[in-house]
Amino acid sequence: MPQPAEAPTGAGSAPGATNAGIAPPDPATVEKLRATIGSLSTATLKQLDADLPWYRGLRPDERSALGMVAQKGIASFVNWYQKPVSPAWVLSDVFGTAPTELTRSISLQKALQLIRVVVQVVEDHVPFLAPAADQGPLREAVLRYSREVAFAAADVYARAAETRGSWDTRLEALVVDAILRGESSDALRSRIAAVGWKSQARITVMVGSAPQEPNVGFLNELRRVTGRLAEDVLVGIQGERLILVLGGVRDAAKAYPRISELFGEGAVVFGPEAESLVAASSSAQAAFAGLTAARAWPAAPRPVSSEDLWPERVMSGDDTARRALVRTIYRPLLAAANGLEPTLSAYLTLGHSLEATSRSLFVHANTVRYRLRRVCDVTGWDPLIPREAYVLQTALVVGRLSAMPSASAAGTGGAGAGNGRTPRVAASERGASATAGKTAAL
Structure with missing residues (x-):
C-alpha cells in the first residue's frame, strides 16, 4: 500500500503505519x-x-x-x-x-x-x-x-x-586463532570466559576441509549436531579449512565419525585430548600436522587420529611426532627388557613370520608370541596388525637414530656404549632384569 503523501519516508517508515483514517482528535x-x-x-x-x-x-x-x-x-x-x-x-x-x-x-x-x-x-x-x-x-x-x-x-x-551475534562470531574467531597460535595469556582466558566455554576435560581439535559454501544454514546445522555430541564447541573457518574445538565429547567413538560427516571432501584429523582450552594448542598443532601428512596414507579412516599418522608425520618432517614415537614406544620397549626390542625387530625384519623369528632368536615360537603380546601391552600397538606394525617399525628406526649421538658420546666412557642406549635407559633395563627369568624359562 503506498504511503500518504504527507507521511515522511525516513528510516524506519513503513506503508500504512500512520493513523490516517482516524478522525481528527478533539x-x-x-x-x-x-x-x-x-x-x-x-x-x-x-x-x-x-x-x-x-x-x-x-x-x-x-x-x-x-x-x-x-x-x-x-x-x-x-x-x-x-x-x-x-x-x-x-x-x-x-x-x-x-x-x-x-x-x-x-x-x-x-x-x-x-x-x-x-x-x-x-x-x-x-x-x-x-x-x-x-x-x-x-x-x-x-x-x-x-x-x-x-x-x-x-x-x-x-x-x-x-x-551481539556478529560480536560473538568475531570473538569466537579470535579464540580459535589464539588456540592455533599457542597463545596463553590472561586476554585469552578472558575471551574464553566471554564465549561461555565451560568444559574442563576431553578437549580436542578436529580439522579438515570446509564445504564449498559454508553459509549460515551450514553453521547452524553444525552447531546443532555438535551440541548433541559435545558440551562445548568453537567453530573456525580459515580459507578452505574447517576447525572445530570440541569440549566434553560424550562418546568419542560415535561422536567423531558423525561430526566428520559435516566436513568437506578429504581427510579429517583430530588431535589428542587436552586438559584445558588454553592447552589445546598442542592438539591443534598435531591435528594440522596430521592433515598435512594424511595424503601419504590414502586408506586412512575418516576421521583419523593424529597419533595414527605418526609415521607419515615423521617423514614430512614433524619433530613432535618423532619425539612422541621415541617417548611412547621406543624407550618403553628398551626399559621393559625381556628381549622385547630384539624380538620385535627380528619379527618385523623377517616378514612377520613367527617361525623365522623363533629360529633367528633360538627360542620357541610360543616365546615369540608371548613377547609380541608384551610389546602390545607396553606400547599399546599390536605388531600382529599390519598398520600398527608399521608404526612400531617407524618407532624403532627413529629411536635408533635418536640414540646414535648418545652412543657416540658414551663410546669413550663406558657402560652405555655397548648397546647404543643412554645410561638412563640402561639403568631402567637393569631394574627390570629381575623379570627376565620368566622369559628364559619359556
Whole structure:
C-alpha cells in the first residue's frame, strides 16, 4: 500500500503505519491527555509492579530504565495522536532513552508484556480522558499505537541480536586463532570466559576441509549436531579449512565419525585430548600436522587420529611426532627388557613370520608370541596388525637414530656404549632384569 503523501519516508517508515483514517482528535481531548501524562505514568508503574513479578525483581537502574520507556511511550502517544506521522519516531522517542544492556536482562517476551500493561492502563483511562463521542476513535488510536510500539520493540531486539551475534562470531574467531597460535595469556582466558566455554576435560581439535559454501544454514546445522555430541564447541573457518574445538565429547567413538560427516571432501584429523582450552594448542598443532601428512596414507579412516599418522608425520618432517614415537614406544620397549626390542625387530625384519623369528632368536615360537603380546601391552600397538606394525617399525628406526649421538658420546666412557642406549635407559633395563627369568624359562 503506498504511503500518504504527507507521511515522511525516513528510516524506519513503513506503508500504512500512520493513523490516517482516524478522525481528527478533539483539541480538548488532546489537552486533557497532555495534562494526565504524569498520572498515567504513575498508574502504569504501579500496574507493572502489581502484574509482573519479574519487574519487581529487577535492579533499581533497570526498573528506572523501563519506567522511562513507559513514560516516554505515553508522551509519544499523545504527540502521535495529535499529529499523524510515520513510525520512525518510535525507535528514537520511545526506546532512545533505554540503555543497550537492557536487551540482555529483559527478553522480548517481557518487553511485550510491559507494552501490554501500558496499553491496558491507557485503555482503562479512556472514559476519563475523552467524552463518549471520542472514546471509540481514542481506543482505536491506542491499539494502532501499541501495534507500532510492539513492532519497534521487535526491531530493537532484532538489531541487538544481530550486533551481539556478529560480536560473538568475531570473538569466537579470535579464540580459535589464539588456540592455533599457542597463545596463553590472561586476554585469552578472558575471551574464553566471554564465549561461555565451560568444559574442563576431553578437549580436542578436529580439522579438515570446509564445504564449498559454508553459509549460515551450514553453521547452524553444525552447531546443532555438535551440541548433541559435545558440551562445548568453537567453530573456525580459515580459507578452505574447517576447525572445530570440541569440549566434553560424550562418546568419542560415535561422536567423531558423525561430526566428520559435516566436513568437506578429504581427510579429517583430530588431535589428542587436552586438559584445558588454553592447552589445546598442542592438539591443534598435531591435528594440522596430521592433515598435512594424511595424503601419504590414502586408506586412512575418516576421521583419523593424529597419533595414527605418526609415521607419515615423521617423514614430512614433524619433530613432535618423532619425539612422541621415541617417548611412547621406543624407550618403553628398551626399559621393559625381556628381549622385547630384539624380538620385535627380528619379527618385523623377517616378514612377520613367527617361525623365522623363533629360529633367528633360538627360542620357541610360543616365546615369540608371548613377547609380541608384551610389546602390545607396553606400547599399546599390536605388531600382529599390519598398520600398527608399521608404526612400531617407524618407532624403532627413529629411536635408533635418536640414540646414535648418545652412543657416540658414551663410546669413550663406558657402560652405555655397548648397546647404543643412554645410561638412563640402561639403568631402567637393569631394574627390570629381575623379570627376565620368566622369559628364559619359556
